[in-house]
Amino acid sequence: MSKPREEKYQAILDAATEAFAEYGYFTCQVSKIAKLAGVADGTIYLYFKNKEDILVSLFSDRMGNFIQEIRQSIVKCQTTQERLFCIIRTHFKYMEENRSLAIVTQIELRQSDPKIREAISGPLREYFHLIEQVLTEGVEKQEIILADVKVGRQMFFGTLDAAISDWVSSKKPRPLEGIEELVFELMRGAFKIK
Amino acid sequence: MSKPREEKYQAILDAATEAFAEYGYFTCQVSKIAKLAGVADGTIYLYFKNKEDILVSLFSDRMGNFIQEIRQSIVKCQTTQERLFCIIRTHFKYMEENRSLAIVTQIELRQSDPKIREAISGPLREYFHLIEQVLTEGVEKQEIILADVKVGRQMFFGTLDAAISDWVSSKKPRPLEGIEELVFELMRGAFKIK
Amino acid sequence: MSKPREEKYQAILDAATEAFAEYGYFTCQVSKIAKLAGVADGTIYLYFKNKEDILVSLFSDRMGNFIQEIRQSIVKCQTTQERLFCIIRTHFKYMEENRSLAIVTQIELRQSDPKIREAISGPLREYFHLIEQVLTEGVEKQEIILADVKVGRQMFFGTLDAAISDWVSSKKPRPLEGIEELVFELMRGAFKIK
Amino acid sequence: MSKPREEKYQAILDAATEAFAEYGYFTCQVSKIAKLAGVADGTIYLYFKNKEDILVSLFSDRMGNFIQEIRQSIVKCQTTQERLFCIIRTHFKYMEENRSLAIVTQIELRQSDPKIREAISGPLREYFHLIEQVLTEGVEKQEIILADVKVGRQMFFGTLDAAISDWVSSKKPRPLEGIEELVFELMRGAFKIK
DNA sequence: TATGAATGAGGGTTCATTCAT
DNA sequence: AATGAATGAACCCTCATTCAT
Known part of the structure; x- marks a missing residue:
């Protein structure tokens, strides 16, 4: 191009x-x-190609970027604990810097039109997979305690997602940066990180 | 009527x-x-009145029901721990029995049209408030440890929401009933419930 | 309906x-x-269904009418000679009374869009078939002499069609009625009608 | 140029x-x-100048060629009979060798857009005029019998046109060459050529 | 002269809403 | 109250034409 x-x-x-x-x-x-x-x-x-293609391209392009950034942020991490914190921070940072993308993600992530859903789900699934990998490795290395990786991922992602949902819908949101520690503290407890 | x-x-x-x-x-x-x-x-x-009014009525009517059911389920509970578990179970049970509503909630909860958002947000905020009340009370009674109630609610609701999101988008989902305990175990850790 | x-x-x-x-x-x-x-x-x-469907319906409806009228006009005829004259007269009369239809027929009969062509060709082919039947019978009864029925039909229809083409494109056309005899006289010679 | x-x-x-x-x-x-x-x-x-100009130029250029060829083919002819046969043969030959042009002629000859019609009608009218000249001369020299020259031209041209129409719309057409004689035989009868 | 990316007017079609019955 | 045929505003997309290079 x-x-x-x-x-x-x-x-x-x-x-x-x-x-x-x-x-x-x-x-x-x-x-x-x-x-x-x-x-x-x-x-x-x-x-x-058409309007739908704009949305789909938007997701694969921007979410692709996002995931890549997440990925890069955790390569240097030594422990699962660090990795999880890194994801939280990068996730919040990226969304904070790309408010419109955050909103679109919130809004359109759950499209009903099956065609759109399918197209969109790719990058999201990739992110889910990444989180689950981190969790699985943590369990294997006994750095965290977690009975079910999928449920663990649901909690981890769901928490971030809900926080961002509040943030985008608030007129005067407190910066996401300010809650990184709070969120991580909850995760630490949930995953029984020492 | x-x-x-x-x-x-x-x-x-x-x-x-x-x-x-x-x-x-x-x-x-x-x-x-x-x-x-x-x-x-x-x-x-x-x-x-119009198409939008159908959606708005749907939310206030059905979500109203939902919240009432949640409310009823926790009146008999003695402890915060019991209350949280009750909410999880009732939330999952209600959505499982009302799959279409669960889907609509997932899909349309995050409408972009400001008018729709506003109309929809009422019942949801009520639910958020209920959860926060339970958490606040738990903190006061020292049944849970939680630095920030809003973040606590984000985690609690976000986790349930993400679980249901997976459930509705899966062709052959495992029953939500099956993960109640798993979810609660994570919450117990996060909230440091003894 | x-x-x-x-x-x-x-x-x-x-x-x-x-x-x-x-x-x-x-x-x-x-x-x-x-x-x-x-x-x-x-x-x-x-x-x-759509714009195309209007055109197609127009042809099957109006051309259907036309062919039916032609058909009715020749039932009472005794000889091939009479039948051919009847077709000429009815054809001219119908088109003269339905000038717009005549124009549309002239213009759109030869659409390029394959879908349209196909849809339109039905009624026209039926008309061709009718003419060929009359000619074939005439040959069999030795009322006309004709080496090739298809070419005979091409001449017969082509002549009428060209006459109408002139008529619709002329601002002040002489009435088609006025050339019935002239056209028939040519056909009589071509088909060697006694 | x-x-x-x-x-x-x-x-x-x-x-x-x-x-x-x-x-x-x-x-x-x-x-x-x-x-x-x-x-x-x-x-x-x-x-x-524009799309329409392409079509118009196509007609004046290609149809001009065509008419010129027709004209050349009849200069050497001695009788009306020969001239008519020459036109038939040249017309068929030209169209057979220029199938796409034949199709365009068939399809677009009868455009509805008045501007296009007008532009296109020039070469066609010239051809009509040529045919009518031949017929008029034939009548004058008593080589043919014809009550109305215009109707005679309509029959002559209409027959050729209908034959070509069949030919272009057929997937496996018999060669136009093969029907020259058949068509001429009909004309001979119609025009009472001795 | 030649290019082809960019333009933007235009039109077929959908569908929320109305209203005569 | 109920109907469903009719309405017409709105919108995605196409494509003839232009123009900067």
Whole structure:
């Protein structure tokens, strides 16, 4: 992909993220994205097959980035404890820096349209898998105590997700940064980290 | 409200729950709800102001029920520990018995349209408040240890929510009943319940 | 089909015939048909699947009528000579009374879109078949001399078609009625009718 | 017009003939013609004013050729009989060798858009005129008997046109060459050629 | 001259809502 | 109260045409 093409592609995704965050996928017209991206309506369709493809691309592109960042953040960690804390911090940091993406994630993660769901579920499942890997390794190394890895992941992810849900829906949210420690403290107790 | 009127009102809400669960709010046409409810399209508008009103009513009616059931389930409980377990069990039981409602909750809880969000948030906030009350009381009675009640509630609700999210999106889910103990065990650790 | 439904169906087909005749299938907007029929745009779609379906229905309905009329006109004829003359007269008469249909036939008979062609070709083929039947019978009864029935039909139909083509494209056409005898005289010579 | 310019002009017309034949004027996108001609979309507009101009040019250029060829083929003919046979043979031969042009002629000859019709009708009218000249001369020289020259032309042209219509729409057509004699035999009878 | 990315007007179709019966 | 045919506003997408390079 050539430089200017890639730039415009990203510009449209950026615009879509903002627009979807503000209006939601269905309520948001393609023309709104175009205007926000500073291109003509038709230009959108030079880069994306249709409206749905914008959403799907948005997820695979942005969530892909997110997961990669999470992954990078834990390579240097020595212990499960560190890894879990790293994920919490990176997750919060990323979402805090990408508020619109956070909103879109919150809103559209649970689309009903089966086609969209399927397309979207990929990156999310990858994230779930990553968390479960960390937990499994922790159990094996006896760094944490956990009867069921899947339920453990549900708690871990569910907690972060609920925190972000509160954060995006609040007009004056306290910074997510401020609750990293609190969240981690709960996880420490739940996973019986020494 | 007269008897037959109430009956048809509920029939439409039932139909809407099914239809929204299957197609999602936006993708689902009002005519589909009407057909499912066994009434004419126009009849819908004798009971609801518009499509949005169906969704909002669905939430306040069904979520209202849900919260009432939760409330009833914990009145007999003596300890915070018992209360938390009761909520988990009742939450899971209710959703398991009302799969479509569970799906709608998952899908539409996070609507983007501000009007819808606002309308929906009422019952949910009530539930959040209930959980926080239980946690606050637990802290006061020193039955649990918790640095921040809001974060505690985020973890508690987020975990249940994530579990149900997995459950509704799985073709062959293990029964929620089966993970009550697992979830509670994690909560016990997190809240340092003796 | 109930009475008013049938009436509106025909009204839309009438409007479509006028509109297609004036603007051509592609250039004519559905909204133009709707306005001409005195209905809302959306109403069209209660009676027809889509724009293409209007054209196809127009042909099967109107051409069906036409062929039926041709068929009826020749039942009383005794000889091939009479039958051929009857077809000429009825063909001209029908088209003269349904100028817009004549135009549409001229214009759209030869659509390129394969789907449309196929749908349209049915009634036309039926007409061709009818003509060929008459010619075949004539040959068998030795009322006409004709080396190849298909070519005979091509001449017969082609002549009528070209005459109508001139007629519809002329601002001040001489009535088709006036050339019945002339056309028949040519056919008589071509088919060596005694 | 310079040499390479003329070449590209013809290449575009060739491509347009193919493309219009396959998809029809309206269904065929300009970009398809460009791709087929091996030029960029924008290049088309260096040679033609717009899409319509391509069609019009196609007709005046190709039909001009056609008529010229017809004209040349009859100069050496001595009798009306020979001339008519020559036209039939040349007409069929030309169309057989230019199948796409034959299709376009069939399809687009009867465009509805008045502007297009007008532009197209020129070459066609010229052909009609040529045929009528031959017929008129034949009548004057008493080589044929014909009450109305215009109707005679309608029959003559209509027959050829219908034959070609069958030929282009048939998957496995018998060669037009094979029906020259058959068609001429019918004309001979119609025109009472001795 | 040639390119092809960008434009944006336009139209077919859907569907929430109304209203005559 | 109930119906469901009719409405028409709204929107996604296409594609002829332009223009900066």
